[in-house]
Amino acid sequence: MVSGKILLVDDDRNFIDLVKIRLESASYKVTAALQEEEAIEAIKEQTFDVSLVDLQLIHQDGISLMERLHAILPEMPVIIVTAYGTIGSAVEAMKRGAYSYITKPFNPPDLLLQIEKALENRRLTSEIKRLKGLLKEKYEFSNIVAKSEKMQRVLEVVSRIAQTDSTVYIHGESGTGKELIAKAVHVASERRDKPFVAINCAALPENLLESELFGHEKGAFTGAIRSKRGLFTQGHEGTIFLDEIGDMPLSIQAKLLRVLQERQFYPVGSERSVEVDIRVIVATQRDLEDQVKQGLFREDLFYRIHVVPILLPPLRERKEDIPPLARYFLKKFSGEMKKEVKGFTPKAIQKLMLHEWPGNVRELENTIEYAVAMAQKDVLTEDLILKTTLSISQGSVKPLREARDEFEKEYLIRLLELCEGNVTNASKLAGKHRVDFYDLLKKHGLKTEDFRES
Ligand SMILES: Nc1ncnc2c1ncn2[C@@H]1O[C@H](COP(=O)(O)OP(=O)(O)OP(=O)(O)O)[C@@H](O)[C@H]1O
Ligand SMILES: [Mg+2]
Incomplete structure (x- = not known):
């Protein structure tokens, strides 16, 4: 078994032969280079775990070569080999990134020890890097509850496209x-340390929106007493979130299209164009295709922004998310309000599951905030949760089969939630055989593991 791949750079052939034999007998795989360029070629073709570089090479000093090697393979430890009496340069080498140095002539066990240490160091560095990556991944989505398959798929898309600069259409x-998902895309991307700027295109009249987005020159219009940087400039190298893009006036749509095509724009009243490097995320509640048909939204812009579409399903279509979201908000608000509220009564959960949530997660969040504020015991009871229950109003009457299916699905979800995904208990309560119960779950696309506490 090979214990590591070593790149050996020295212009002294005898020295190379000697060290090579030593290292190979200790099961290292050694590639030797007599010249700098040979070393560079080798490292471009394959990776090495450690490199031994002579300080005094023919064309270049060892330190510059080390820096060139590091530019290609930054994590590879380099041990500098120096002649006796050149400690000063060795210290300089360490300052510039060498892992350690060894003086010629050396005894072989010393060399092997140094190499072993460098390898261990390298293993630790990559392990730390891996752990940091994991931590970041976890951290990035830790504020998003996504138990349902539909939301899991959304997060999958987010992680897949975060690193690109593609426009995202939510x-x-x-x-x-x-907005939460838009921020998640930003945080999961390389742009995370740069600004995330957001604007609601429905909230401002046309002229203000234009100068908010693109900035203006001093005197561009009455009241423009000094020039102003727009959001596209403020968000340079970061991400801009254009909320309610469907409400953007046509004139500004034209300007946005230009930014997307050419990555530049003119501030209001300015002759000089500004270049930007920015990732654009847009969101809409309305069906933009409809707006396009009505001539309210530019078709070319629609296709430009519709690169990575993400559909966020309404909460009523992912009821499995309700209990974990409710618990998440309970924890959040009981912490904020310093109240010891620990959970929900089963009836309270039932009520949450039966509600249609026209205002989706935000409505659920507000409901829980209210309930925690009002709570006098350490559990939230159903009387604190919504005064409304499922009602049949005229105009929303569905065919019996559809209503029955809906009821059946809701019933199953409620049951699984109560039994925390335990099919034996759930099927018993439902008065069904396990096999039939499984069939029912399959029919509604429900998975027991989604209901187990992780
Ligand atoms: N999956 C989730 N996990 C945790 N919190 C969530 C989740 N989805 C939404 N929220 C929270 O719900 C609230 C509403 O979310 P957000 O503002 O992102 O929604 P929106 O679609 O932009 O709403 P609007 O259309 O009203 O602007 C926020 O406080 C957000 O943090
Ligand atoms: Mg929003």
Whole structure:
């Protein structure tokens, strides 16, 4: 078994032969280079675990070569080999990134020890890097509850496209988490340390929106007493979130299209164009395709922004998310209000599951906030949760089969939630055989593991 791959750079052939034999007998795989360029070629073709570089090479000093090697393979430890009496340079080498140095002539066990240490160091560095990556991944989505398969898929798309600069198009009813997902894309991307700027395109009249987005020159219009940087400039190298893009006036749509095509724009009243490097995320509650048909939204812009579409399903279509979301908000608000509220009564959960949530997650969040504020015991009871229950109003009457299916699904979800995913208990309560019960779950696309506490 090979214990590591070593790149050996020295212009002294005898020395190379000697060290090579030593290292190979200790099961290292050695590639030797007599010249700098040979070393560079080798490292471009394969990776090495450690490199031994002579300080005094023919064309270049060892330190510069080390820096060139590090530029290609930054994590590879380099041990500098120096002649006796050049300690000063060795120290300089360490300052510039060498892992350690060894003086010629040396005894072989010393060399092997140094190499072993460098390898261990390298293993630790990559392990730390891996752990940091894991931590970041976890941290990035730790504020998003996504138990349902539909939301899991959304997060999958987010992690897949975060690293790209593609425009993201988030579509979803109000309160489904559009802004939350937009921020998640930003945080999961390389742009995370740069600004995230957001604007609601429906909130401002046309002229103000234009100068908010693109900035203006001093004197560009009455009241413009000094020039102003727009959001596209402020968000340079970061991400801009354009909420309610469907409400953007046509004139500004034209300007946005130009930014997307050419990565530049003109501030209001300015002759000079500004270049930007920015990732654009847009969100809409409305069906933009409809707006396009009505001539209210530019078709070319629609296709430009519709690169990575993400559909956020309404909460009523992912009821499995309700209990974990409710618990998440309970924890959040009981912490904030310093109240010891620990959970929900089963009836309270039932009530949450039966509600249709027209205002989606935001409505659920507000409901729990209210309930925690009002709570006088350490559990939330159903009387604190919503005064409304499922009602049949005229106009929303569905065919019996559809209503029955809906009821059946809701019933199963409620049951699984109560039994925390335990099919034996759930099927008993339902008065069904396990096999039939499984069939029912399959029919509604429900998975027991989604209901188990992790
Ligand atoms: N999956 C989730 N996990 C945790 N919190 C969520 C989730 N989805 C939404 N929220 C929270 O619900 C609230 C509403 O979310 P957000 O503002 O992102 O929705 P929105 O779609 O932009 O709403 P609106 O259309 O009203 O602007 C926020 O406080 C957000 O943190
Ligand atoms: Mg929003």
